[in-house]
Amino acid sequence: MIEVKDITKKFGRKKVLNGVSFTANKGEITCLIGINGVGKTTVLNAIMNLTPINSGEILIDGNKINKDSYEKITFIPDAITMLPSMKISDAMTFMADFYNAWNQTRADELLSFFKLDANERISSLSKGNTAKVNMLLGLALDVDYLLMDEPFSGIDIFSREQIAEVFTSHLVEDRGVIITTHEINDIEHLIDKAVLLNDGVVLREFNAEEVRETEGKSIIDVMREVYHA
Amino acid sequence: MVRNESLRKLGVVTMNIKFNNRDPVYVQVIQHFKEQIATGLFEPGQEIPSRRELANQLKINPNTAQRAYKEMEEQGLIFTERNLPSRITRDEAVIKTVREELILEAVNTFIASVQSINVPLDEALDLVKDNFDKAKDGQEGDA
Amino acid sequence: MMSYLKLTNFELSRFFKMYLVLIGITLVMQTLSVVWTANNYLGEINEQLSSGSTVEEAINGWGLFSFDFITRGFWFSAPILLCIASLLIYVFFIWYRDWLGKNTFAYRLFMLPTARLNVFLAKATAIFLMVLGLISIQLVFLTIENELMKMIVPNTFREDLTINEIINGFDYLRVLYPVSFIQFFINYGIGFMAVIVVFTGILFERSFRWKGIILGVLFSGIALIVFFLPILLHETILNHFFYPTELFILMLISGLIVIAGSIWMSNYLLNKKIRV
Numbered sequence: 001m002i003e004v005k006d007i008t009k010k011f012g013r014k015k016v017l018n019g020v021s022f023t024a025n026k027g028e029i030t031c032l033i034g035i036n037g038v039g040k041t042t043v044l045n046a047i048m049n050l051t052p053i054n055s056g057e058i059l060i061d062g063n064k065i066n067k068d069s070y071e072k073i074t075f076i077p078d079a080i081t082m083l084p085s086m087k088i089s090d091a092m093t094f095m096a097d098f099y100n101a102w103n104q105t106r107a108d109e110l111l112s113f114f115k116l117d118a119n120e121r122i123s124s125l126s127k128g129n130t131a132k133v134n135m136l137l138g139l140a141l142d143v144d145y146l147l148m149d150e151p152f153s154g155i156d157i158f159s160r161e162q163i164a165e166v167f168t169s170h171l172v173e174d175r176g177v178i179i180t181t182h183e184i185n186d187i188e189h190l191i192d193k194a195v196l197l198n199d200g201v202v203l204r205e206f207n208a209e210e211v212r213e214t215e216g217k218s219i220i221d222v223m224r225e226v227y228h229a
Numbered sequence: 230m231v232r233n234e235s236l237r238k239l240g241v242v243t244m245n246i247k248f249n250n251r252d253p254v255y256v257q258v259i260q261h262f263k264e265q266i267a268t269g270l271f272e273p274g275q276e277i278p279s280r281r282e283l284a285n286q287l288k289i290n291p292n293t294a295q296r297a298y299k300e301m302e303e304q305g306l307i308f309t310e311r312n313l314p315s316r317i318t319r320d321e322a323v324i325k326t327v328r329e330e331l332i333l334e335a336v337n338t339f340i341a342s343v344q345s346i347n348v349p350l351d352e353a354l355d356l357v358k359d360n361f362d363k364a365k366d367g368q369e370g371d372a
Numbered sequence: 373m374m375s376y377l378k379l380t381n382f383e384l385s386r387f388f389k390m391y392l393v394l395i396g397i398t399l400v401m402q403t404l405s406v407v408w409t410a411n412n413y414l415g416e417i418n419e420q421l422s423s424g425s426t427v428e429e430a431i432n433g434w435g436l437f438s439f440d441f442i443t444r445g446f447w448f449s450a451p452i453l454l455c456i457a458s459l460l461i462y463v464f465f466i467w468y469r470d471w472l473g474k475n476t477f478a479y480r481l482f483m484l485p486t487a488r489l490n491v492f493l494a495k496a497t498a499i500f501l502m503v504l505g506l507i508s509i510q511l512v513f514l515t516i517e518n519e520l521m522k523m524i525v526p527n528t529f530r531e532d533l534t535i536n537e538i539i540n541g542f543d544y545l546r547v548l549y550p551v552s553f554i555q556f557f558i559n560y561g562i563g564f565m566a567v568i569v570v571f572t573g574i575l576f577e578r579s580f581r582w583k584g585i586i587l588g589v590l591f592s593g594i595a596l597i598v599f600f601l602p603i604l605l606h607e608t609i610l611n612h613f614f615y616p617t618e619l620f621i622l623m624l625i626s627g628l629i630v631i632a633g634s635i636w637m638s639n640y641l642l643n644k645k646i647r648v
Contacts, residue, residue, distance in 0.1 A: 027292070028292065029290060045647075045648065048483060049482075049643075050479065050482055050483070050646075050647070050648040051647045051648065052579075052644055052645050052646075052647070067484075067485055067486055067487055067488070068485060069485075070483050070484060070485040071485045074483065075479070075483060077476070077479050079474045079476055080474075081476065081477060081479040081480040081483075082477065082480065083386075083477055084473070094382075094480075097378055098375065098378065098484050098485065098486070099484075099485060100485070101485075164288055165285065165288070167290075168281070168284040168285045168287075168288055168289065168290070168291060169281070169285055170281060172291075173281065173291055188250055189248055189254050189287075189288060189289045189290065189293070190288065190289065190290055191290060192290055192292055209253050209254060209255065209293060209296070212250075212251060212252055212253040212254070213253040213256070216251050216252070217251060218250030218251045219250070220250065221250075221251070
């Protein structure tokens with residue numbers, strides 16, 4: 001379980017996160033939803049210790065993040081994390097070199113599923129294919145937790161469908177996933193839990209099926225209520 | 230490569246459900262299964278996709294697919310023997326109940342809408358008889 | 373340890389193309405400068421000989437040709453200065469390139485399952501190895517260029533210098549190639565320390581951005597003071613109290629303190645303060 005406990009984050013005088021708390025379970029897809037602002041990405045960066053927080057605590061299976069955690073949790077940012085001059089195969093070799101959790105079989109499987117050519121240079125890839133390579137590099141790690149920043153934004157509809165398909169497959173199953181989005185439409189039925197963020201605070205954290213069952217509301221209904229309140 | 234297959238595989242029965250966003254997805258999945266069972270499209274004893282295949286086909290959360298299967302198993306709509314794939318029930322009584330349940334549901338909906346516009350039962354039933362056959366002819370004509 | 377070596381190798385390979393270009397430029401420019409300077413000299417000599425002077429007169433007029441003629445020329449020094457400037461710039465760029473553009477490699481580096489300090493040490497090692505590599509190659513080039521000069525200029529007009537003499541004949545070559553091992557250790561030790569301190573300054577900037585620049589400059593200032601503290605005390609309040617060897621040992625200690633302090637500070641910044 002990833003526990004985010006009352007974290008605050010200031011950029012200069014501006015409070016980007018103002019006491020954010022939520023949890024994300026293993027085997028569930030948790031979605032951080034925010035219609036604007038930088039808070040969502042900052043939360044993911046904070047979980048990965050890629051940006052310091054001013055107060056609060058983040059625990060991964062009860063522990064603070066350390067160097068060994070990166071074999072258990074990984075982050076797929078919205079831009080690719082490899083050098084543009086690398087070929088896809090170079091990027092995969094780099095990953096294999098440094099991570100014990102790297103799973104080459106799974107990487108090859110993803111390569112063919114996404115119909116990517118390992119000899120292509122990252123700099124020459126289309127936006128959609130760059131996003132897929134980025135996904136591949138994260139998904140091919142045998143980690144317990146996967147964080148993804150806006151995996152569906154800025155790419156074509158077919159790439160989006162392919163990536164959505166990944167979410168319902170064995171590639172994601174049993175892992176804990178946190179994704180961020182500002183657009184819930186595509187993934188309404190994919191997620192377990194929604195965390196609504198606004199102005200640095202969590203407005204509501206709920207299980208999507210539960211809200212449908214007990215309140216008869218869609219995620220967007222809840223968003224409408226919460227954001228316009 | 231075997232796993233890759235499962236990513237692409239369409240499953241033993243293919244299905245396509247148009248979900249609404251306000252009802253629990255697992256309830257909608259069960260409803261769909263009931264309709265298919267009642268109309269005989271899912272035959273007794275027929276193999277059904279695994280929960281992952283189902284999630285993959287319907288683009289829904291695997292936990293939701295799991296929940297739908299669990300409920301259906303409890304209701305006796307599907308059954309699983311040892312480690313084999315789950316199957317549609319062979320229990321005639323269950324299938325009969327499902328069918329009756331669906332009919333009752335449709336009738337209740339009908340009654341509710343007819344009552345809301347104050348139509349007497351006889352008039353409504355006459356119209357039902359006339360139009361029911363027409364609609365059926367129409368459907369067959371289409372096919 | 374493995375990660376550190378892999379990272380060092382990776383950092384070296386990232387600069388390798390540029391490195392080859394620098395070596396190529398040096399070789400081409402210095403070779404051309406040997407040929408050009410030697411031919412110029414011979415031209416002048418020939419002109420004088422053809423106007424009726426004897427060989428002795430010509431030599432008296434123009435002097436014997438030695439490798440110093442070449443090392444003092446612009447085209448010989450230019451590539452060395454270019455290499456130094458490139459590496460100085462790369463001390464900064466080796467960090468900033470990881471934050472550059474949309475492909476933020478810093479994410480990857482800081483998500484590696486290894487101590488982040490290894491990233492720091494690998495970058496420092498890479499810079500250090502590249503410096504050592506360049507000066508070794510320059511030494512080889514000097515030998516080759518000296519032989520080339522001998523092939524062009526005839527014995528009579530030549531005063532042959534050993535590599536040692538060539539190096540000692542020119543100021544900055546003397547800094548790059550100290551004759552004693554101790555001096556070598558001091559020169560490159562100070563260089564290494566400076567790189568580490570600058571790296572720490574960069575990490576301050578990467579952690580706190582604008583405010584970090586001030587902190588970085590402040591940190592470098594303190595490092596400078598700490599390093600020179602023995603000399604400062606020696607020259608001022610202590611009134612030349614130490615023997616030279618004592619002063620040397622004290623400077624060695626203050627240098628090690630600066631290096632250790634910088635590495636500790638960098639480790640702290642990398643783990644607690646850095647932003648991608």
